[in-house]
Amino acid sequence: MTKYWWVNHKQTFDHEINGNYVWAPKVKRDGRNSHFYDNLRRAAPGDIIISFAHAAVNYIGKVADFALSSPKPDSFGNAGQAWLDDGWMLPVVWHKLENSFKPSLFADALPALLRSKYAPVQANGRGNQGAYLSEIDQSLLKFLLGKVATASDLKFLNDYSILELPDIADDIDEIIEQQLLVSQSLSATDKVQIIKARRGQGLFRANVQQQEFACRVTGVASGFLLIASHIKPWRSCLDSNERLDGNNGLLLTPHVDRLFDRGYITFDHAGGLVVSSKIEADNIVRLGISVENFSALPFNYEKQKYLDYHRGNVFLG
Numbered sequence: 001m002t003k004y005w006w007v008n009h010k011q012t013f014d015h016e017i018n019g020n021y022v023w024a025p026k027v028k029r030d031g032r033n034s035h036f037y038d039n040l041r042r043a044a045p046g047d048i049i050i051s052f053a054h055a056a057v058n059y060i061g062k063v064a065d066f067a068l069s070s071p072k073p074d075s076f077g078n079a080g081q082a083w084l085d086d087g088w089m090l091p092v093v094w095h096k097l098e099n100s101f102k103p104s105l106f107a108d109a110l111p112a113l114l115r116s117k118y119a120p121v122q123a124n125g126r127g128n129q130g131a132y133l134s135e136i137d138q139s140l141l142k143f144l145l146g147k148v149a150t151a152s153d154l155k156f157l158n159d160y161s162i163l164e165l166p167d168i169a170d171d172i173d174e175i176i177e178q179q180l181l182v183s184q185s186l187s188a189t190d191k192v193q194i195i196k197a198r199r200g201q202g203l204f205r206a207n208v209q210q211q212e213f214a215c216r217v218t219g220v221a222s223g224f225l226l227i228a229s230h231i232k233p234w235r236s237c238l239d240s241n242e243r244l245d246g247n248n249g250l251l252l253t254p255h256v257d258r259l260f261d262r263g264y265i266t267f268d269h270a271g272g273l274v275v276s277s278k279i280e281a282d283n284i285v286r287l288g289i290s291v292e293n294f295s296a297l298p299f300n301y302e303k304q305k306y307l308d309y310h311r312g313n314v315f316l317g
Contacts, residue, residue, distance in 0.1 A: 002046055002047055002048065002138075003042075003043065003044065003047045003048075003135060004047065004048050004049075004050075004135065004136050004137065004138050004140070004141050005039065005043060005047060005048065005049040005050070005063075005133055005134065005135055005136065006049070006050045006052060006120040006121070006133075006134045006135075006136045006140075007022050007049055007050070007051055007052065007120075007132060007133050007134075008052050008053070008120055008121075008127045008128070008131050008132055008134075009022060009051065009052075009053055009132070010053045010054055010127075011076075011079040011080070012076055012079055012080065013051070013053035013054070015073060015075045015076055015079075016092075017051065017059060017094050019073065019075070020064070020091060020092055020093060020094060020165055020168070021089050021090055021091050021092055021168060022040065022049070022089075022090045022092055022133065023070065023072065023073060023076075023087055023088065023089045023090070024036070024037040024040055024083075024087055024088055024132055024133065025037060025072070025083040025084040025085075025086065025087040025088075026069075026084070026086055026087055026088060026313075027084065028084075029082065029083070029084055034132075035118055036118070036130070036131055036132035036133050036134060037087075037088065037132065037133075039132075039133040039134065039135060040067040040088040040089075040090045040133055041066075041067050041088060042135075043063050043066075043067065043090055043133070044063060044066060044278070045063055045064060045065055045066065045163060046062065046063060046160065046163070047062070047063040048060065048061070048062060048063075048141060048157065049061040049062070049063065049092060049133075050136070050141065050144070051094065052103070052120065052121070052127060055102055055104070055125075055126070055127070056100050056101065056102045057097065057100060057101055057102075057103065057144070058096060058097060058100040059094045059095060059096055059097060060094075060095055060097060060145075060153065060156070060157070061092040061093060061094045061095065062092065062093045062095075062156070062157070062160075062163060063090060063091070063092055064091040064092060064093050064163045064164070064165045065090075065091040065163075065165070065168075066090075066262075066263065066278065066316055067088040067089060067090040067091075068088070068089055068091075068168070068169055068233075068263075068314075069086070069087075069088065069089075069233060069235075069236050069313040069314060070087055070088065070089035070168075070169075070172055070235065070236075071085050071086065071087070071172070071176070071235065071236070072084075072085045072086075072087055073089075074175065086236070089168060089172070090133075091165050091168050093163060093165060095153065095156040097148065097149070097150075097153055098150045098152060098153065099148040099149075099150065100148075101144070101147070101148050102125060103121055103125035103144070104124060104125030104126065105125070106125065106143070106144065106147065107123065107124050107125045109143060110123050110124075110125060110140075111123040113137065113139055113140040113143055114136075114140065115134075115135075115136065115137065118131065118134050118135070119131070119134065120134035120136065145157075169233075169235065172235050173198055173234060173235050176234075176235055177195055177198060180194055180195065181195075186240065190240060193240075193244060194240050194243050194244065197230075197234060197243045197244055198234045198243075200227050200228035200229060200230075200249075201228070203244055204228060204230075204243065204244050204245075204246075204249060205228035205249075206246075207244060207245065207246030207249065208228045208246045208249035208250070208251060209223075209228070209246075209251070210246055211246050211247070211249075211300075211303075212249065212250055212251040213251070214226075214251065215250075215251055215252050215253045215256055216250060216251075216252070216267070216271065216273075216297060217252065217253070217256045217265075217273060217289060217294070218253050218256060218288070218289075219295075220253050225253055225254075226251040226252065226253060227251070227252055227253070227254055227257040228249050228250075228251060229249060229250050229251075229252045229257045229260060229261060230243075230248055230249055231248050231249060231250060231303070231306040231307055231309070231310050232248050232306045232309045232310065232313075233261075233314065236309075236313065245302075245306075247300070247302035247303045247305075247306060248303075248306045255287055256289075259279070259287075259289075260310075261314075262316075263276060263278075263314040263315045263316040264276045264278060264279040264316060265289075265315075266307065266310050266311050266314070266315040267299070267307055267310075268307075269298065269299060269304045269307065270296055270298050270299075271296035271297040271298045271299055272294065272296045273289075273291050273294045273296070274311075274315070275289075275291055276315060276316040276317060277316075277317070278316040279316075
């Protein structure tokens, strides 16, 4: 079921519109959770977002994929200095409205259309301080777009072929890789191995192969059919030790690697397979994966720590 969202992003508006995403830290600086930040994980492909910045709505967007764990974009600069670096990035296809508008123009109608809790704007149309990504009712979207939407805007809303975006995760990895290449704290040899690790190669693969001997889901043991996959994503690792740690890796066949990397499957500490509700059960069957007949192999303590991260930050529970 399609959900509807409203993002207040004055500080980061240009970066997020041009980059086709919205980003927020996972928690507040004091370590507490935020309803507005958690909403990035609740949004799903096909959901609609209203962009609100500088007291006006200039863009609407369509969520292109589930949020992924991502460091804070460097492009934020000083605009993001108050936020923690570890966050969620939600891929969004943005569309510029032909007729931008200020919600304050419709202040008389807003009170009846806004939710009483977590509303993104006040009844007078001004943004609510502290609100970031808020869920709204379809009635609010329909009312506002009914006042300003053109045929081009409506075509965007009804066209789901536009959801394909470049791989944002790969773009993030590329930025981190370029930063590592110019780092003064790493030797040339270390840089080579860390960059190879991004692709499941080199020392990282060798370290994984010392612990893993086959794909835990399919049982395939032929090396040329297996990918050395990070449990805690390469982009999310804190340092080179985590990026090269064999405990932070599994050997998986390509389709299982894809499912694991995108958060559609994960493992519990005992090695049991856990499948996300975000993927259809019949597709899991077509991929030849059986949860009922799965033979679990327990993980060591070090791998369990990385799997804790995967379940909390990658898995689409």
